[in-house]
Amino acid sequence: MGTDVSWLIGGPQGSGVESAANIFSRVCASVGYSVYGKREFYSNIKGEHSYFAVRVADRIIRSNVSGVTVMVSYDAETIFRHAIDMAQGGDVLYDSALDDVSTGDVRTLDGPFRARLEERLSSAGRPCTVPGALAEAAAAGASVVPVQFGALLERLAEEAGNPRLKGMKRMFNVLGVSLSLGLMRAPRGPLEDAIGAIFAKKPQVAELNKLAARIAYGRGEEIDSPCGPLAGAEKATRTMLVQGHQGTAIGKMVCGCRMQPYYPITPASDESVYLESNQILSVRGHRPGSSLVVQTEDEICAIGMAIGGALAGARSATCTSGPGFSLMAEMLGWAGINEVPLVVTLYQRSGPSTGLPTRHGQDDLLFAVHAGHGEFPRMVYASGDVEESFYDTGRCFNYAEKYQLPVIHMMDKLIASSVTTCPRFDPSRVSVRRGKLLREVPPTEGGYRRFARAEDGVSPRSVLGLENGIFWNTGDESDERGHITEDPVVRAEMMDKRLMKEGRILEEVPKEEQVASYGVRGHTVVCWGSAKGPALDAISMLKEEDGVDVGLVQVKLLWPFPAALLGSLLEDASVIIDVEANQTGQLGALMRQGLGRDPDHYISKYTGRAITCTELLGALRRIVSGKAGKREVLVHGA
Amino acid sequence: MHNDWCPGCGDFGIVSAMQMALAEMGLPRHRTVLFSGIGCSGKTSHFVNVYGIHTLHGRVLTFAQGAKLANPGLTVLAAGGDGDGLGIGAGHFVAAGRRNVDMTYIIFDNGVYGLTKGQASPTLKLGEKTKSLPSPNTNYAVNPIGLAVASGFTFVARGYAYDVRHLKDLIVAAVRHRGLAFLDVLQPCPTYNDINTRDWYAGAGCGPEQGGEGEREAAARHSRIYKLEDTDYDPEVHFSEESEVNARLSQALVKSLEWGDRIPTGVFYRNEIITPYEGRITDAIPNYAENPPAAQRIAGPGLTGTEPSTDVSALLDSLEI
Ligand SMILES: Cc1ncc(C[n+]2csc(CCOP(=O)(O)OP(=O)(O)O)c2C)c(N)n1
Ligand code: SF4
């Protein structure tokens, strides 16, 4: 078997775990591996446990596994949280100074977890200490390697000629990564290159980190380990290492979104911050363009400003998460009745209410489908990973303008906090189609009618500031010019005009943009959004390991719901398995409603943690072998 | 669309003043946008022959700022009720003040929620009982002028719906002001507000029998309302020194507390020294004024080409591994 390593580093929030994971990911990606990393963190700024799990393999991977191959732990909490998840044959590299720490010493180890851990350790006859937890790892078949992080730091201080460094525990991160890369015999050059790239703006810091890396790498090399070697894999051409929010952000730049008002919220704001950090855009053969990013007083203002921008003719969007989207509901209806092209990028997290503010969930599908009172057309479109999200962003803007309606682009926390390799985005595959946008309006008798009756329900669209193009908008029902009416006949006509767009969408949007089919078999998984990653990985494992072929269908267009298309696709599937990161199976609900077909099994996860391909594989095995119930609930992960 | 306000409603005066002001300024109709909130006042955008965007209750400023920022070449006016702007929309009011986008906001201040049949609005005074209230108002009133001044509006004025000429002048000044202008317009609602009526504003209830020099004077003037420009009040911030700004701000705040027998109208505060929000955008985006979001070339070739014009290759290069 080839390389497939799951590496984990943990530490208190704010201690630099992220840059460590960043170095690790860059090194592995640069030697040709496929990388899939995800960050888990509390809703906290400093002190609570956060970790990065990075999976590295010599073939394309799209999800995390259960079980850690190499764990770097320089704090006790990482050991307590993750030693029980070590894989057979793995390595725990830990700071031997932690040997005296017991569970009671770690203030941030919350009650329920501590109780479960202590119970597990006691029933195995182990002390509730770091050595006790490490004994669990050893029992699972991992080797436990004590390392004196303090001694490494002392050496660094000595070689750098700076005694103050002895107390710089922040350096534990780079020491830890380098140690593990030494252990896995990864090539040295890329490690220093990665450090150089990450600290490009601070050459002195870079030099110090490189020195630390050399010291720790050497120490790692002394360790005898079955993990690795990470010698490298055949490198795909033009591979990027991207963070989850960069797909939609760069997608927006390319497709011409020029206005993004937003209100800060995890996990959505990274996208807006990235847009603003790269605000000035180079435009071929023209003066520079720009993304206008405005931090507003709340999400209502964010969507209101975006609508204002869209009325003025700019491609406009906002980006939010569940709580913010809840506030936007009334505005969404206004955009619907006034036929405003608008994109709302919705990075879901676990609700309800504030829920698990920094954790994953796909809880908001039905809310996106129904948000806002009254009946109006909308599109709900979901991307399965960061690469898709780049191309889908352009599509969402095209749909919004073609059909003149709000489009909700569903993303989620798992995608947002992942760091993955993917083929370089290809902007030439993006097109900008602005539908019936008018650049000029000829003078006509009686004046321009914004909502003129049209066979396809879509009227030529003027924008603010256009000569002869004056129109009115109102949240009330209106006539063709946009003036208020309560006439029953006009009302019915206008309702029909708007809502007929949903039928058009199902007819006109290319089928592969509605539903992505990876093959339909007797047993077929249906999923949407980021459940695609673990689902694809799990079915290929099932095929490789058990020789069992399971199909997979990823629904991308969630509203209007492509019931007929999906129904005919699934005709040959005798067993449908719905996989979602929520409690109730919301895609399943749409299938019951649209297809009249209830998925035979629901695999659900709602712990706030991502579905791993390993646990999904287990559930699929139970289903295929007829040992599963209707509902399979997944719970892996800290 | 025909106008459906109650006979005698103060809104008629306000919409006339708006039309006169727009005519006087000679603004091209298609470069002018009137946004409105929800309420009787919210219908205003349907009665003026420029772009008219009738938005949501409390949210008018959000739409208006978005359009103005996307296309700063537009002349943008926003209008709405006192409930709209100072109740449900109060958060946006304060935030808009802080931003100071170059546009004009007019509140129709009638002390009631007209369109929902006369409940107390945020400007109704404590203990007052207008005719459709079951019991006297239990809240203190907000001070719109004071709130605007404190929030950062850079032009703050008050007009009276039945003094159309004066109101027209105020609107012209507000639109011409470089920055966010606020106009609090006292607007009798003959249907629901039986306290602040046209007669009341005209001085009814003021008189010698109640004593006090101000009252006698108001009775003599046949109005509670007077104009600041007829006094030696100077609203203008003349130079950008903290002491000057603070003096004008505090003067305006003190003046805004005057109510009852003597009600000031006219300009309370004006500061054109402060850069509008658009100027602050230009600090980050140097060509914003010439190439704002709505004007940008996003695809080519030509006007209808579908190839994205934006070149992100440098960004993609930096992500490539
Ligand atoms: C979110 C929301 N809540 C409540 C209403 C009902 N509503 C319509 S108009 C109005 C109050 C109008 O009062 P004001 O803003 O003072 O305007 P006026 O009618 O007095 O001009 C209310 C509460 C609404 N349209 N939207
Ligand atoms: S209810 Fe009052 S504010 Fe509304 S139209 Fe009638 S008089 Fe005017």
Ligand SMILES: [Mg+2]
């Ligand atoms: Mg009112």
